[in-house]
Amino acid sequence: MKKLIIARHGNNFGPNETPIRVGAKTDLCLVEKEKSINIAKYLMSKELYPNKIYSSPLKRTMETAEIIKREMGLNVDIVKAPEFKEIDHGPDENKTDDLVFLRLGERYAQEHNINEKEENALREYGKMIVKLWDEKGIVPYDWIVDIETIKRSWKNLVNNLDDSDIALVVSSSGIIRFSPCILSEPFESFCDSKSIKVSTGGICIFESADNYEWNLVAWNV
Numbered sequence: 001m002k003k004l005i006i007a008r009h010g011n012n013f014g015p016n017e018t019p020i021r022v023g024a025k026t027d028l029c030l031v032e033k034e035k036s037i038n039i040a041k042y043l044m045s046k047e048l049y050p051n052k053i054y055s056s057p058l059k060r061t062m063e064t065a066e067i068i069k070r071e072m073g074l075n076v077d078i079v080k081a082p083e084f085k086e087i088d089h090g091p092d093e094n095k096t097d098d099l100v101f102l103r104l105g106e107r108y109a110q111e112h113n114i115n116e117k118e119e120n121a122l123r124e125y126g127k128m129i130v131k132l133w134d135e136k137g138i139v140p141y142d143w144i145v146d147i148e149t150i151k152r153s154w155k156n157l158v159n160n161l162d163d164s165d166i167a168l169v170v171s172s173s174g175i176i177r178f179s180p181c182i183l184s185e186p187f188e189s190f191c192d193s194k195s196i197k198v199s200t201g202g203i204c205i206f207e208s209a210d211n212y213e214w215n216l217v218a219w220n221v
Contacts, residue, residue, distance in 0.1 A: 001163075001164075001207055001208065001209050002158075002161045002162065002163055002164065002165045002166070002167075002207065002208050003048065003165070003166045003167070003205065003206065003207045003208075003217075004157075004158055004161070004167050004169070004179075004182070004205070004206040004207070004214070005043065005048060005050060005166065005167065005168045005169070005203065005204070005205050006168075006169045006170075006171065006176055006179055006198075006203070006204040006205075006206075007039050007064065007068070007168065007169070007170050007171075007201070007202070007203050007204075008170075008171065008172060008173060008176055008198045008199065008200055008201060008202045008203075009030065009036075009058075009060040009061045009063075009064040009170060009171075009172060009200065009201075010030045010031075010032055010033065010034070010035035010036045010060070010063075010064050010067075010200055010201055011030065011031050011032050011035060011200050011201075012028040012029075012030065012031060012060055013031060014031045014032075017031075018096055019096070019097070020094050020095060020096055021089045021092050021093055021094065021095055021096075021097070021100055022086070022089075022093070022094065023086045023087050023088050023089040023093055023172075023174065024058075024085050024086045024087060024088045025088060025093050026093060026094055027058050027059050027060075028058075028059065028060055029059045029060065029063060030059075030060055030063045030064065033067055035064075035200055035201030036063070036064045036067035036068055036071075036201070037067060037071050038201060039064070039068050039201060039203055040067070040068045040071035040072045041071070042203060042221065043068070043072065043168075043203075044072060048166055048205070049072060049074065049166065050072075050074065050076060050166045050167060050168035051076060051164075051165060051166055051167075052076065052079070052161075052165055052166070052167040052168070053065055053068075053069060053074070053076050053077070053078045053079065053167075053168045053169075053170070054078075054079045054080075054081040054084065054157070054167065054168070054169045054170070055078050055079070055080060055081060055084070055169070055170040055171070056080075056081060056082070056084045056085045056086065056170065056171050056172060056175070057080040057081075057082055057085060058085060058086060058172070060172075061084075061170045061171060061172065062078065062080070062170075064170050065078045065168070065170040066078065068168070068170070081169070083149075083150075083153040084153065084169060084171040084172075084175050085171075085172075085175070086171070086172035086173075086174050086175060087143065087144065087145045087150075087172075087174035087175065088143065088144035088145070089143055089144075090142040090143045090144050091103065091142050092104070092140070092142075092143065097130075098123070100126065100130065101122075101123040101124075101126030101127050101130065102119060102122055102123050102126060103126065104125070104126035104129040104130065104140055104141055105121070105122030105123050105124065105125035105126035105127075105129075106122055106126075107129075107141040107142070108122075108125040108126070108128075108129060108141070109122060109125060111141070129141065134177075134195070134196065134197040135191060135195065135196065135197075136188075136191050136196075137177055137178060137187070137191065137196060145174065147178060150175055150178045151178050151181040151187075154178065154179050154181055154182050155181065155182055157169070158182050158206075158208070158214060173197055173198055176198045176204065177196035177197060177198065178196075179204060179206075180196070180216070182206060182214045183206075183214055183215070183216060184213060184214075194219055194220075195220065198219075198220045199220060202220040202221065203218060203220075203221045204216075204218060204219050204220060204221075205217040205218040205221075
């Protein structure tokens with residue numbers, strides 16, 4: 001039986017820092033190792049030892065993959081996989097959520113001919129836009145996301161796995177949320193049953209006993 005393990009990288013911001021939107025154009029290092037170590041501990045507890053490791057080329061994902069490899073004592077090369085690099089947040093890159101919500105709210109009001117100038121009301125529109133991204137995978141205004149290419153990358157990966165492979169992919173939230181496309185269940189149905197936003201240090205596990213059907217074992221553990 002072949003297995004696909006997907007892990008989101010660890011934290012980029014410390015407890016006293018204000019998080020910002022970081023995507024493909026922002027290459028931050030990890031600020032802690034605990035989440036990556038916990039991923040390794042979890043996989044060892046399940047006796048899941050990858051024989052293939054793929055990582056987005058960003059520092060935060062490569063560092064996470066390296067920590068997992070070291071903690072698990074794996075003698076496996078980490079393959080850089082640019083197709084799993086984080087999405088591009090466009091004009092919202094490196095902005096706080098407050099600024100992101102306001103800009104997206106202004107765009108929403110503009111698109112729908114809403115004459116709204118009050119900033120708190122505009123932020124609520126912006127929060128709605130981000131919620132649709134986190135719950136349905138609907139891309140916010142002006143973000144650069146090619147959903148079909150991302151889905152195709154996940155499908156190409158699993159289609160090229162051997163029957164006994166245990167593959168680990170370390171990536172980011174914007175990419176991982178589309179990995180359920182490898183299931184026979186429609187992506188829209190998956191969104192209705194689970195939160196597609198995976199937490200930092202979160203793990204998702206899929207398995208397949210044949211070349212056609214993939215099953216979900218764990219999501220956002």
